[in-house]
Amino acid sequence: MTTANAILASVAGRAVPLRGNDIDTDRIIPARYLRTVTFDGIGEHAFEDDRRGLKAKGETHPFDKPEYQGGKLLFANKNFGCGSSREHAPQSLMRWGISGIVGESFAEIFFGNCVSLGIPCAVVDEAAIAKIQAAAEKDPSAEWTLDVEKSELRGPVTVPVSFPDGPRQQFLTGKWNPMSELLSH
Amino acid sequence: MGQNLYQKVFDRHVVTRLPSGQYQVLIGLHLVHEVTSPQAFALLRERGLKVKFPHRTFATVDHIIPTEIRDRQRPLADAMAEEMLQAIEKNTKDNDVAFFGAKSGHQGVVHVIGPELGLTQPGMTIACGDSHTSTHGAFGALAFGIGTSQVADILATGTMTLGRLKVRRIKVTGKLQPGVYAKDVILAIIRKLGVNGGVGYAYEYAGEAVEHMSMEERMTLCNMSIEGGARIGYVNPDETTFTYLKGREYSPKGADWDKAVTWWKSLASDVDATFDDEVTIDGSSLAPHVTWGITPAQSVGVDENIPSESDFAEGERPLIREAYEYMSFEAGQPMAGTPVDVVFIGSCTNGRLSDLQEAAKAVKAFGGHVPANVRALVVPGSEPVQKEAEALGLDKVFTAAGFQWREPGCSMCLAMNPDKLKNREISASTSNRNFKGRQGSPSGRTLLVSPVMAVAAALNGRITDVRKLGKV
Numbered sequence: 166m167t168t169a170n171a172i173l174a175s176v177a178g179r180a181v182p183l184r185g186n187d188i189d190t191d192r193i194i195p196a197r198y199l200r201t202v203t204f205d206g207i208g209e210h211a212f213e214d215d216r217r218g219l220k221a222k223g224e225t226h227p228f229d230k231p232e233y234q235g236g237k238l239l240f241a242n243k244n245f246g247c248g249s250s251r252e253h254a255p256q257s258l259m260r261w262g263i264s265g266i267v268g269e270s271f272a273e274i275f276f277g278n279c280v281s282l283g284i285p286c287a288v289v290d291e292a293a294i295a296k297i298q299a300a301a302e303k304d305p306s307a308e309w310t311l312d313v314e315k316s317e318l319r320g321p322v323t324v325p326v327s328f329p330d331g332p333r334q335q336f337l338t339g340k341w342n343p344m345s346e347l348l349s350h
Numbered sequence: 351m352g353q354n355l356y357q358k359v360f361d362r363h364v365v366t367r368l369p370s371g372q373y374q375v376l377i378g379l380h381l382v383h384e385v386t387s388p389q390a391f392a393l394l395r396e397r398g399l400k401v402k403f404p405h406r407t408f409a410t411v412d413h414i415i416p417t418e419i420r421d422r423q424r425p426l427a428d429a430m431a432e433e434m435l436q437a438i439e440k441n442t443k444d445n446d447v448a449f450f451g452a453k454s455g456h457q458g459v460v461h462v463i464g465p466e467l468g469l470t471q472p473g474m475t476i477a478c479g480d481s482h483t484s485t486h487g488a489f490g491a492l493a494f495g496i497g498t499s500q501v502a503d504i505l506a507t508g509t510m511t512l513g514r515l516k517v518r519r520i521k522v523t524g525k526l527q528p529g530v531y532a533k534d535v536i537l538a539i540i541r542k543l544g545v546n547g548g549v550g551y552a553y554e555y556a557g558e559a560v561e562h563m564s565m566e567e568r569m570t571l572c573n574m575s576i577e578g579g580a581r582i583g584y585v586n587p588d589e590t591t592f593t594y595l596k597g598r599e600y601s602p603k604g605a606d607w608d609k610a611v612t613w614w615k616s617l618a619s620d621v622d623a624t625f626d627d628e629v630t631i632d633g634s635s636l637a638p639h640v641t642w643g644i645t646p647a648q649s650v651g652v653d654e655n656i657p658s659e660s661d662f663a664e665g666e667r668p669l670i671r672e673a674y675e676y677m678s679f680e681a682g683q684p685m686a687g688t689p690v691d692v693v694f695i696g697s698c699t700n701g702r703l704s705d706l707q708e709a710a711k712a713v714k715a716f717g718g719h720v721p722a723n724v725r726a727l728v729v730p731g732s733e734p735v736q737k738e739a740e741a742l743g744l745d746k747v748f749t750a751a752g753f754q755w756r757e758p759g760c761s762m763c764l765a766m767n768p769d770k771l772k773n774r775e776i777s778a779s780t781s782n783r784n785f786k787g788r789q790g791s792p793s794g795r796t797l798l799v800s801p802v803m804a805v806a807a808a809l810n811g812r813i814t815d816v817r818k819l820g821k822v
């Protein structure tokens with residue numbers, strides 16, 4: 166668990182497009198991997214059942230495609246991270262390598278967990294997500310920058326993004342993990 | 351201008367406004383379970399901190415605990431589960447936090463034991479590393495599900511960071527028909543407003559149907575707020591609330607009780623309170639509901655057919671297709687008659703005494719026996735529920751009809767213990783999530799229903815409209 170409070174003005178790297186609405190935290194990390202007293206090693210189990218399910222059908226999940234390995238930004242659709250409050254979900258994404266998420270909307274508890282872990286989740290509209298997912302699929306090697314300060318995503322296409330004010334300030338002032346601040350009052 | 355309960359309770363718990371614009375909010379009750387807490391306690395240890403308010407912190411074991419007596423022997427057969435159990439035993443002991451383990455008389459699903467101990471009270475802020483903490487809103491509390499980092503924040507400081515929510519009042523008018531329960535109401539609400547309709551909102555449940563609900567029914571309603579995207583849901587406290595709380599172990603006593611009731615009454619939403627949104631649902635026209643897909647919004651009345659893609663907006667259709675494929679169901683197929691392999695009655699949604707009483711009544715009213723090809727489990731939500739149910743002879747009613755009577759825990763709600771679906775099995779379940787793989791098999795299928803609908807499914811081996819089975 167991170168206790169550092171680095172200023173998070175931007176996240177840069179390649180992107181992993183992950184299509185689908187209402188992707189719940191049971192799918193992000195199946196419950197059997199919650200049987201642990203640490204978060205160690207759960208990165209490799211991110212989306213495990215979805216990945217296996219697709220493999221069985223002869224298809225490949227983006228997390229298994231060679232071209233997306235090492236991706237840092239996840240491009241998701243609506244209500245991403247709904248369901249259980251398990252922090253194991255953003256922890257598994259983070260440990261797989263994801264440092265920022267751009268999506269149409271996020272479930273609230275998931276969003277809050279991401280803030281505590283220093284993973285900015287930016288919101289864009291339906292047209293913008295369609296554009297950036299298509300661009301990331303067309304050129305997986307493209308570099309993107311999620312700019313928290315300027316509230317924009319730059320890459321093969323550039324789109325405005327939004328963050329709720331509070332969390333945005335937390336990232337920009339390095340207070341996204343609030344324990345130290347809470348302890349001081 | 352009047353205020354609603356959310357505004358009143360939130361304002362009274364704000365410690366300070368943080369520079370980010372968020373609020374530091376005091377948490378009055380922190381409930382803890384074994385899955386989402388070990389990393390938080392570890393963080394406190396790393397930082398040399400102790401639990402700040404141990405007397406406001408209560409812990410139990412529910413998710414991983416086996417529900418068959420022989421499997422509850424220590425050490426648990428599953429080494430990982432044993433490690434988690436030992437961790438919470440040690441963490442609570444080191445920090446002087448009350449821990450309700452098996453045979454303590456109070457072990458059970460965290461959202462069942464809080465209310466039954468009288469810990470959950472109107473006007474409180476309550477948090478737990480569990481999304482169904484919304485359950486406690488039934489008492490007029492603001493109850494939040496949180497992640498492990500926030501569990502650590504609250505353990506260390508008794509406070510957490512929160513933004514303000516908007517409030518949507520959902521009025522359920524009229525009287526529910528026989529055979530229709532709080533579970534059907536919340537499934538209908540989520541079907542109407544969607545699984546993310548509540549994002550950014552607290553849900554206030556009101557209206558005649560809600561006023562007539564018992565506390566346990568209100569808990570069922572608030573429990574699934576999160577399934578509609580609302581992090582919290584609540585019902586204004588009233589005489590039903592006070593009657594339920596009076597005399598419970600942690601309820602105020604004597605003169606404190608009268609003071610508390612006056613205080614609690616003052617917290618209910620004012621008559622002229624304003625809301626950011628209002629929705630009305632006709633409770634009298636609702637049918638028993640059953641989910642057919644892979645999100646809790648994908649439900650229909652039991653007398654309806656599975657909807658077709660064209661009933662949904664363009665953007666929703668990929669998920670509808672995904673649901674048909676995963677469930678192996680087709681548009682236009684009637685839900686009644688769908689065969690089931692497993693029936694699960696229990697969980698923080700429907701594992702309380704009145705749920706089991708209604709279920710047992712239905713077993714007697716419908717008659718018959720669970721067929722050999724169906725596995726039916728009844729799992730009481732807590733040790734007190736188990737004890738009271740056994741005192742009423744409910745366990746005998748269930749076992750005589752071929753149901754298994756188990757020890758308390760989360761069980762097959764999320765299958766972190768040995769209770770799991772196998773392969774493509776279909777279960778009719780009184781729990782709250784029908785997500786892919788939720789009940790322990792990556793390809794298992796879940797149909798969410800009320801306890802009485804679950805009994806009918808168990809006895810008939812298929813989804814059955816309980817209204818057609820005579821008196822319920």
Ligand code: SF4
Nearest residue numbers: 482697698760763764
């Ligand atoms: S019964 Fe199910 S939903 Fe409730 S706390 Fe347990 S696992 Fe979570």
